[in-house]
Amino acid sequence: GNSVTQMEGPVTLSEEAFLTINCTYTATGYPSLFWYVQYPGEGLQLLLKATKADDKGSNKGFEATYRKETTSFHLEKGSVQVSDSAVYFCALGTLDTGRRALTFGSGTRLQVQP
Amino acid sequence: NAGVTQTPKFRVLKTGQSMTLLCAQDMNHEYMYWYRQDPGMGLRLIHYSVGEGTTAKGEVPDGYNVSRLKKQNFLLGLESAAPSQTSVYFCASSYLSDEQFFGPGTRLTVL
Numbered sequence: 001g002n003s004v005t006q007m008e009g010p011v012t013l014s015e016e017a018f019l020t021i022n023c024t025y026t027a028t029g030y031p032s033l034f035w036y037v038q039y040p041g042e043g044l045q046l047l048l049k050a051t052k053a054d055d056k057g058s059n060k061g062f063e064a065t066y067r068k069e070t071t072s073f074h075l076e077k078g079s080v081q082v083s084d085s086a087v088y089f090c091a092l093g094t095l096d097t098g099r100r101a102l103t104f105g106s107g108t109r110l111q112v113q114p
Numbered sequence: 115n116a117g118v119t120q121t122p123k124f125r126v127l128k129t130g131q132s133m134t135l136l137c138a139q140d141m142n143h144e145y146m147y148w149y150r151q152d153p154g155m156g157l158r159l160i161h162y163s164v165g166e167g168t169t170a171k172g173e174v175p176d177g178y179n180v181s182r183l184k185k186q187n188f189l190l191g192l193e194s195a196a197p198s199q200t201s202v203y204f205c206a207s208s209y210l211s212d213e214q215f216f217g218p219g220t221r222l223t224v225l
Contacts (some may be wrong), residue, residue, distance in 0.1 A: 004156075033185075034213070036216075042218060042219075042220050043118075043204055043216035043217050043218045044204065044206075044216040045216070046213055046214075046215075049213060064169050088155070089156060092125075101147055101159045101162055101172060102157075102214060104155055104156035104158075105156055106155055106156040107154075109147040
C-alpha cells in the first residue's frame with residue numbers, strides 16, 4: 001500500500017535560517033507528490049506539487065524535487081520567516097480506479113523565532 | 115467563490131448522540147472527501163465520493179455514514195457518537211487532478 005514518512009517535529013529555527021523537512025514515500029505506480037501547509041486554526045492549503053520524476057515544485061520560496069531513485073520529496077526554503085510557522089504535510093496521490101484520495105504523512109510542525 | 119465550506123465549526127456531543135456535518139463546494143468538483151485529523155497521525159480518509167449519488171469507504175469508515183445527494187454537498191453523519199470520534203474533521207474536493215481543496219475544518223468533542 002501507499003505510505004508517507006515525514007521527519008518528526010517540532011522543527012525550531014531562527015528567522016532567515018535554512019529549512020529542510022524530509023519526506024519519503026512508498027507507492028505503487030507513479031504517484032503525484034504534494035506539500036500542504038496548515039496555519040493555526042485553518043484548513044490545509046496546497047503549497048506545491050510535482051507530478052513526475054525530477055519535477056521541481058516551487059511556491060513562496062519553498063521548493064521540493066520529486067526523486068524517484070530515493071523515493072523522496074524533501075521540502076526546502078533558503079530563508080524562513082516567522083510567518084512560515086505552521087504544520088507541513090507531505091502527501092501522495094495515485095490514480096487508483098475510481099479514487100483520487102491522498103495519503104498524508106503525520107505532519108511536521110515548524111516554529112520560526114524572531 | 116467561497117471554495118469549500120463546512121458547518122458547523124465547533125460542536126460538543128455527549129456519547130450516543132447523533133449529528134451531521136455539512137460540506138459544500140462551489141467549484142463544480144466531481145470528487146469529495148471526508149478526513150479526520152488526530153494528533154501525530156496526519157489526515158485519514160473516512161469516506162469519499164466520485165460523483166453525485168455515489169459514496170465509498172476510505173481508511174477509517176466505521177461509525178460514520180455519508181451521503182452525496184447533490185453534487186455540491188457531501189454530508190458526514192455520526193449515528194451514535196463515541197469519545198474515539200473526538201477529532202477535527204476536514205472536507206475536501208477535487209476535479210480531475212489530484213490537487214484537493216480543503217475546508218476550514220470542524221472541531222468535534224464527544225464527552
